[in-house]
Amino acid sequence: MRSPVLEKFVLGVGAVLAVAVVAGCGQTAPQGSGGEAGETAAETTAETTAETTAATEVGSTPELEAASESYGEYVVDETEDLVDATDRFTGAVISGDVERAKRLYAPTRVHWERIEPVAASLGDLDPKIDAREGDVPEEEWGGFHRIEQALWEENTTEGQEEYARVLMADVEALRTEVEGLDLEPSDPVVGSIELLNEVSAGKITGEEERYSHTDLYSIAANIEGSEAAFRSLEPAVEGEDPELVQEIDDRFADLYATLEPYRDGDGWVPYTELDERERRELSQSVDALAEPLSRVGQVLQA
Amino acid sequence: MSREERPEQERGASGPLDGPRGKRLSRREAFRLAGAAGTGLALGAGGMGVAARGSRAEEASPDAEAVPFYGAHQAGIATPSQHRLHFTAFDVVTEDRDELRDLLREWSEAAALMCAGEPVGDVGGAGFSPYLPPDDTGEAIGHPASRLTITFGFGPTLFERDGEDRFGLAARRPKALAPIPPMPGDALRPELSGGDLCVQACADDPQVAFHAVRNLARIGRGVVEMRWSQMGFGRTSSTSRQQETGRNLFGFKDGTNNLKAEDERAMDRNVWVGLSEGPGWMEGGTYLVSRRIRMLIEVWDRSSLDDQEKTFGRHKVSGAPIGREGEFDAVDLEAEGEDGEPLVPENSHVRLGAEGGESILRRSYSYTDGIDRERGQLDAGLFFVCFQRDPGRQFVPMQRRMAENDALNEYISHTGSAVFALPPGAREGGYVGEGLFAGA
Ligand code: HEM
Numbered sequence: 001m002r003s004p005v006l007e008k009f010v011l012g013v014g015a016v017l018a019v020a021v022v023a024g025c026g027q028t029a030p031q032g033s034g035g036e037a038g039e040t041a042a043e044t045t046a047e048t049t050a051e052t053t054a055a056t057e058v059g060s061t062p063e064l065e066a067a068s069e070s071y072g073e074y075v076v077d078e079t080e081d082l083v084d085a086t087d088r089f090t091g092a093v094i095s096g097d098v099e100r101a102k103r104l105y106a107p108t109r110v111h112w113e114r115i116e117p118v119a120a121s122l123g124d125l126d127p128k129i130d131a132r133e134g135d136v137p138e139e140e141w142g143g144f145h146r147i148e149q150a151l152w153e154e155n156t157t158e159g160q161e162e163y164a165r166v167l168m169a170d171v172e173a174l175r176t177e178v179e180g181l182d183l184e185p186s187d188p189v190v191g192s193i194e195l196l197n198e199v200s201a202g203k204i205t206g207e208e209e210r211y212s213h214t215d216l217y218s219i220a221a222n223i224e225g226s227e228a229a230f231r232s233l234e235p236a237v238e239g240e241d242p243e244l245v246q247e248i249d250d251r252f253a254d255l256y257a258t259l260e261p262y263r264d265g266d267g268w269v270p271y272t273e274l275d276e277r278e279r280r281e282l283s284q285s286v287d288a289l290a291e292p293l294s295r296v297g298q299v300l301q302a
Numbered sequence: 303m304s305r306e307e308r309p310e311q312e313r314g315a316s317g318p319l320d321g322p323r324g325k326r327l328s329r330r331e332a333f334r335l336a337g338a339a340g341t342g343l344a345l346g347a348g349g350m351g352v353a354a355r356g357s358r359a360e361e362a363s364p365d366a367e368a369v370p371f372y373g374a375h376q377a378g379i380a381t382p383s384q385h386r387l388h389f390t391a392f393d394v395v396t397e398d399r400d401e402l403r404d405l406l407r408e409w410s411e412a413a414a415l416m417c418a419g420e421p422v423g424d425v426g427g428a429g430f431s432p433y434l435p436p437d438d439t440g441e442a443i444g445h446p447a448s449r450l451t452i453t454f455g456f457g458p459t460l461f462e463r464d465g466e467d468r469f470g471l472a473a474r475r476p477k478a479l480a481p482i483p484p485m486p487g488d489a490l491r492p493e494l495s496g497g498d499l500c501v502q503a504c505a506d507d508p509q510v511a512f513h514a515v516r517n518l519a520r521i522g523r524g525v526v527e528m529r530w531s532q533m534g535f536g537r538t539s540s541t542s543r544q545q546e547t548g549r550n551l552f553g554f555k556d557g558t559n560n561l562k563a564e565d566e567r568a569m570d571r572n573v574w575v576g577l578s579e580g581p582g583w584m585e586g587g588t589y590l591v592s593r594r595i596r597m598l599i600e601v602w603d604r605s606s607l608d609d610q611e612k613t614f615g616r617h618k619v620s621g622a623p624i625g626r627e628g629e630f631d632a633v634d635l636e637a638e639g640e641d642g643e644p645l646v647p648e649n650s651h652v653r654l655g656a657e658g659g660e661s662i663l664r665r666s667y668s669y670t671d672g673i674d675r676e677r678g679q680l681d682a683g684l685f686f687v688c689f690q691r692d693p694g695r696q697f698v699p700m701q702r703r704m705a706e707n708d709a710l711n712e713y714i715s716h717t718g719s720a721v722f723a724l725p726p727g728a729r730e731g732g733y734v735g736e737g738l739f740a741g742a
Contacts, residue, residue: 189433251524284395288524297433 063236064185064299071188071232072181075115078225079178082111086171090164093147093157102151106214106267109144113218114225117194118187122177128170132208142166145211152211185233189297192229195222196290204283206271216268219282220259226293227252236299244295251289258285368447371414373727374586375574376734378451379663379689380563382542384504387534387667387685388511389592390519391497391720392526394460399469403739405525409454409501409518410733416510419447422517439520441513448507452514454734455500455590455722474738476584478575478692479723482591485705487716494594494718497529502590502687508533530718532594534667534685541665547621547629551597551668551682552713554614555621558629559652561663572661572696573689583737586726588689591697594669594718597683602713613709615650623652649709658703660696663689683714693721 085108092101112119112130120126127136129143142163150160199222202208209215230237230248238245258281262269274282369377394402412422423437424430461475462468481496503514512533519528538550539557543564547555561568570576575584602610611617611624621629625637625645633652637645646653670682690696705711728734 186433254524284527288395291520291523294435297431297435300433301431 060185061236063239067188067232067236068183068185071191071229072183074228074232075118075181075183076178078111078115079119079175082108083171083175085111086168090168093164094161096157098151098155098157101147101157102212105144105148105151105212106209106217109214110217110221112144113221114228115191116198116222116225117191118181118183119174119178122174122181125170125174125177129167129174132210143170148209148211186300188229188232189300192226192233192296193290193294195226195229196286196293198222199286200283200290204279204286206279209271213270213272214268215271216259216262220268223252223255223259223286230293230296233296233299237296240299241295244292247292248289248296251292255285255289258282367449368418369449369451371410371417371452371728372730376453376587376724376727377417378453378502378504379573379588379665379724380541380569381449381451381504382545382563383537383539383665384449384451385506385535385537386504386508386511387537388503388508388515388531389534389685389687390501390503390515390531391457391529392499392501392519392522393529394468394498394526396525397468399739401525402469405522406454406735406739407733408521410728412517412521413452413454413514413734414730416442416514416517417447417450417452419450422521439513439517441516442510445507445510445513448505448510450503450505450510450514452518453502453504453590453724455502455724456735456738457497457499457720457722459496460498471738474581474583476581476723478579478589478694479721480694482693482698482701482719482721485701485716487705487711488719489715489717490719491717494530496720497722499526500590500592500720500722508535532669532685532718534669536668538666538668538684539664541663550666550684551599552602552610554610554616554618555629556666557664558616558621559633559656561661563663568661569663572691573663575691579691583740584723584725587724588691589693590722590724591688591690591693592718592720593686593701593716595684595686596681596715596717598713598715599680599682605713612647612650613713615646615652647709649707651704651708651710654703654708655700658699660700662696662700665689689724
């Protein structure tokens, strides 16, 4: 029951071999660099999270209890914000305001992306809210990305009203689920890493927001969510291994510095503006952080 | 006995390490202890000792043998060449000199363990925390050491990049460590060339070589980034008299007239850096030049046997010089055929290789990176690696002669190039490259 370690090796002529190793299952899936492969890896990630989140129980200390409590509050806050933002976004879709809907799309999703591992583990809401084209049978496909496709590919909200209403209902359902949620200390531990794996496994290739190219919003949100999870644990880690906290702090700072040049007003430039070298730099910076972050789990066996 | 079966206490450094307060150690701390304790790692003197000692044990059980990491010279140079290569060049991303130094120490400690057939810390057996990734990635569990060697080197850009003295090391840069100048016909690709650091992992088992590079890359994450990587198979250059000469992808014996590790005098004269040329921290080290050479297999396969043999100046099957019978018969550059033409043609590869009198230790591997999408042809060739005291006086003039005149040029294209200074080996408790940082 361990989180997947994702490695990327560049082999000679720009060929990228992504190997998803789900430690503990001893299962290795070599994959090419194409979009399909990335998706599979991302799905593996999500599934593992769900299992891990559901099944882990840990002997607790006051610090760890405080950690799961404060992380729980963060998840609730982000869910509230998601509900409000989705309300505005779906409102724009239903009223036929394409420009406003486009403007609100990415900032709305930020709240989902920050808490994705927890949110995705609840009920069967993840595929309804966040499936990309091809993840689910065509007739079942709805949620954010369905509307994203209409907005950017066809520049319309026509025919999207029903998807918008269902999305809103699903997000409301998520809030209900989250309210009854009792998080374990392992949730922020796993969550902090899962969120970075989301970036490494899928988003770095630009396939998540394939129509709107707002990937940097999702990437930044994943990183922020990862940091929030880590911060809730920080007091516990500080007592065990202050050097590790320092190392993680430094790597978060490096990663934010790598993102900084792509800021655009309140948001981010389209992901298509990053060339191969810049994407690789970002990916390396994420890997550099994820490695020490994966050692935070040591607090759970104290 | 495989690693898995070994009882806990015997596994020494590789077992779960408990710190002073019974707390688990971080991976870094675990290395440090393991390195300091040096449990069971000193299997021999290293360097030449290994090469000389290698033969008989090698015959008895070729794969299981462990080559000592520690020794006067780094292993993987004079070591009889193994079957597989995994070479990776790294760029340093930290600006902190201490982080770089600490990484080199951790790398040596991890390398010593892996070369002894031990995992790098805990592989995640019983008792390991379910909340942590295991220290070692695990794919070498149950694989013997397989004569793994791990060899480290420093590229010119580590000392100075774009005029910037990145780590206060510029003054310590060896004169001999200069970028290889452009050569006629070069088709070099920057993403397959250069690098601040190199790791050459050779083993008889490709999974063991992969495991070594992967775990070193993991340890270095955040301090270094992989720049390019090359896997190799079918060692082309025999480097020891004990080995049969292998064949390259053109089907020719390769390494017949190579320096041999047993010729200690020739090795001292041509490969190992002496005291006189300096800098002091390189004494007992050497310089590695690598060239990724694409071989146009399809074009070669259409050329006649006569063309093929004249290209090299040797017979294909026997490996003998043209007009001679035995593989090891001397190459006579003066010999002429009945037509008055030299038997070993003017523009043949071995003539150009021999003509200048330079001598290098070649230790290359064949590679394939699948299919060249542009042409739909095999992307295969030679990952050429050679060692010498001074690339400027050995590799460079030799390569220039070849680049200008070699008949082989019709069939090859140099796509990658790199040069690295390989410091001497480390003693137990020390690390490779220590001399570069000592007192500086
Ligand atoms: C794809 C590229 C190459 C191929 C296929 C190749 C193949 C060969 C072969 C078949 C031989 C004869 C057997 C032997 O003595 O080992 C040979 C000899 C040699 N090669 Fe290469 N080689 C290549 C590139 C190079 C390069 C780049 C250099 C150095 C600049 C080099 C240096 C030498 C030397 C010094 C000899 C020995 C010549 C003598 O003294 O007889 N080769 N090579």
